[in-house]
Amino acid sequence: xxxxxxxxxxxxxxxxxxxxxxxxxxxxxxxxxxxxxxxxxxxxxxxxxxxxxxxxxxxxxxxxxxxxxxxxxxxxxxxxxxxxxxxxxxxxxxxxxxxxxxxxxxxxxxxxxxxxxxxxxxxxxxxxxxxxxxxxxxxxxxxxxxxxxxxxxxxxxxxxxxxxxxxxxxxxxxxxxxxxxxxxxxxxxxxxxxxxxxxxxxxxxxxxxxxxxxxxxxxxxxxxxxxxxxxxxxxxxxxxxxxxxxxxxxxxxxxxx
Amino acid sequence: xxxxxxxxxxxxxxxxxxxxxxxxxxxxxxxxxxxxxxxxxxxxxxxxxxxxxxxxxxxxxxxxxxxxxxxxxxxxxxxxxxxxxxxxxxxxxxxxxxxxxxxxxxxxxxxxxxxxxxxxxxxxxxxxxxxxxxxxxxxxxxxxxxxxxxxxxxxxxxxxxxxxxxxxxxxxxxxxxxxxxxxxxxxxxxxxxxxxxxxxxxxxxxxxxxxxxxxxxxxxxxxxxxxxxxxxxxxxxxxxxxxxx
Numbered sequence: 001x002x003x004x005x006x007x008x009x010x011x012x013x014x015x016x017x018x019x020x021x022x023x024x025x026x027x028x029x030x031x032x033x034x035x036x037x038x039x040x041x042x043x044x045x046x047x048x049x050x051x052x053x054x055x056x057x058x059x060x061x062x063x064x065x066x067x068x069x070x071x072x073x074x075x076x077x078x079x080x081x082x083x084x085x086x087x088x089x090x091x092x093x094x095x096x097x098x099x100x101x102x103x104x105x106x107x108x109x110x111x112x113x114x115x116x117x118x119x120x121x122x123x124x125x126x127x128x129x130x131x132x133x134x135x136x137x138x139x140x141x142x143x144x145x146x147x148x149x150x151x152x153x154x155x156x157x158x159x160x161x162x163x164x165x166x167x168x169x170x171x172x173x174x175x176x177x178x179x180x181x182x183x184x185x186x187x188x189x190x191x192x193x194x195x196x197x198x199x200x201x202x203x204x205x206x207x208x209x210x211x212x213x214x215x216x217x218x219x220x221x222x223x224x225x226x227x228x229x230x231x232x233x234x235x236x237x238x239x240x241x242x243x244x245x246x247x248x249x250x251x252x253x254x255x256x257x
Numbered sequence: 258x259x260x261x262x263x264x265x266x267x268x269x270x271x272x273x274x275x276x277x278x279x280x281x282x283x284x285x286x287x288x289x290x291x292x293x294x295x296x297x298x299x300x301x302x303x304x305x306x307x308x309x310x311x312x313x314x315x316x317x318x319x320x321x322x323x324x325x326x327x328x329x330x331x332x333x334x335x336x337x338x339x340x341x342x343x344x345x346x347x348x349x350x351x352x353x354x355x356x357x358x359x360x361x362x363x364x365x366x367x368x369x370x371x372x373x374x375x376x377x378x379x380x381x382x383x384x385x386x387x388x389x390x391x392x393x394x395x396x397x398x399x400x401x402x403x404x405x406x407x408x409x410x411x412x413x414x415x416x417x418x419x420x421x422x423x424x425x426x427x428x429x430x431x432x433x434x435x436x437x438x439x440x441x442x443x444x445x446x447x448x449x450x451x452x453x454x455x456x457x458x459x460x461x462x463x464x465x466x467x468x469x470x471x472x473x474x475x476x477x478x479x480x481x482x483x484x485x486x487x488x489x490x491x492x493x494x495x496x497x498x499x500x501x502x
Contacts, residue, residue, distance in 0.1 A: 181408065188401045192391040201387060202405060205380040206412050208373075209419040216423055231422060239415055246411055250404050253325045 036131075039124035043132025048139065050109075057102060058140055065098040065148050069155060083156035088218035091152055092211055096178065098148075099141050100200045103182040106133050107190040120255060127251035134183040134247070141175050163221040166228065170221065173236035174214035180243040181206050187254050209239050265465060272458035279305075279455040282448045290445075296360050303353040305453040306346045307375070309460050313343025314378060316464075317385070318410030321403030330475055333399035336406060337389065338467035342460055344382040350375055370420040377416050381409040395478065 051057055072090045076082050110116035119129050149167070153160045160167055185202045189195040217232030283301045290297035316339035324332035354372065355365040366372065385405055392398045441449070 184404070184408070188388070188404060191394055191397050191401065192388065193393065194391055198384075198387065198391055202384045205377050205384060206408060208377050209412070209415040212419045212423065235415075235419055235422065239419075242411060242415065246408055250325075250407065253400050254404055256400070 036125055036128050039122075039128030040132045040135070043119070043124070043129050044135045047133055047136030051136070051140065057105065058143060061098045061102045061140070062144050062147050064101060065094045065144055066151060068094040068097055069148065069152055073155060078156050080157040083158050084219075084222050084224070087152070087156050087158055088222060089215045090156075091149070091218060092174065092215045094148065095141070095145055095174070095214075096204065096207060096211060097200075098144055099137075099175075099178040099182055100203055102140055102144070103137055103179065103186045103203075104189075104196065104199055106137055106183055106186040108186070108195070111190060116255075125251075126255040127248050129255060130183060130187070130247060130251040134179050137179040137183050138175055141179055142171065145171050145175065158222055160222070163226050166221045166226070167218065169233065170214055170217045170229065170236070173233060173240055174210055174217075176240045177210035177214070177236055177243060178207060180240065180247050184247055184250065184254060210236065213239070265462070268458070268465075269462050272455070272462045275455040275458050279448075279452040282451055286444070287448045288442055288444050293361055296357060299353050299357045301449055301452040302456075303350060303357060304449060305456045306349040306353065308453055309456040310343050310346035310350055310375075310378070312457070313339045313346060313460060313464075314382075314410060314413070317343060317406045321406030321410075324399055324403045325407075330399065331472070333402065334468050334471035334475065335464075336399075336402060337471050338464040340382055340385050340406070341467055342463045344379070344386060345463070346456070346460065347375065347379045347382060351379060368420075370417050373420050374413060374417045378409075378413060381412070385409065 069090065072094070076086050107116065110119065120126070149160060149171075152158070182203055185199055185206075189199045189202065192198050213232045213235040217229035217236065220227040220229040220232065279301070283298050287298060287301070289295075317336050320332045320336035320339060323329075324336065354375075358367070359365050385402065388405055389398060389402055392401055
């Protein structure tokens, strides 16, 4: 039985030889007690630092998403006309699957050394832990999308250069909509058996509105001539706000011991 | 309690009789619909089950929220009972819907807002039930269940709105709809509400039984825990856990 960690900073990161860097930023934030932003930033930077030491999650997810996009090319004739019709849905299904896989370890990683208890002992609000992780997951999924969209454009003969700002906005809102419930459910399934199956099972039905709105918005942008998906963006933003509010309310219950 | 011993068996009989009476009303009292004829009679069960499923889904979210606030196991039991019963009613809706749709619309299924949301609802109920069976920690299980119940509930109007925006062909609401012409015959309306009452009574009885089962299960777990604790106390304690209780 290992004793309870003396300082939360000692076991903040699961990666070895990382305590010096992560404790620096962490101890500086503890003085701010329970205010949201310093804690959020500390968790976010710790997540990002842990990930960029190995880049395991990013590389694995990017290759997975690429495989999905590649395999979809056999399900229809990837001409320019067909791609415009089916492509947006394909793209968002790939993002959804990639996101589901990527979100799995968000809280599982903390179980190896029981570092979640340390995070809970630290003077950080539970919502800061949840939102810090959500923000990190957002960054990871956004990077994957940024890598995938050019490949998609080349593979499926779709021109995205002209509508890039709109597409970026759709991706921003859509990705937020995926990672906010996703991070919550990854904390929910971290304690379950068969969690690899349970997470998509919980998450994908809840993401139905995000998938529909993001797909339709992307389709509007890629149509010829491009249309501005005002309604889709509104729905995405509304869903994001609803999910975010629910996340803030439920964080305390979710992360309690 | 004596009231329970009289009330619930009586409620069971009332629910059974009410269901039978609703069946009679649907087939022998309800007027013939001018275009759809006999097949339209499935409407009463279909809509009543859908409303009851909605009530159940609301009960799931409410008991989840109450559990998170009050931390009383009884709310968790109510959540389990409501979700399982609601799952059954949602299944009834999803089965009677296509049976009605095939002769009228010519297809079994169409991806319109209400069908799709009902299906998403069904999927979320299934996920909710699975979540309960796959989390072993008895302390954590009700919390996680409550959180998912709330999230799923918040999601239903979102699903409905998104789908309605992009696709739709279901008949516009006949009860509380905006269109004054799409009214429902008074006799039909009365029988619909009568059937709804029957399904609600059935729902109450089923939910109560399921709740009792869960309460008995909770009491058994407590007893088992007590037994484990006392038998452990009788033996020499090996090592006290730091901070354990």
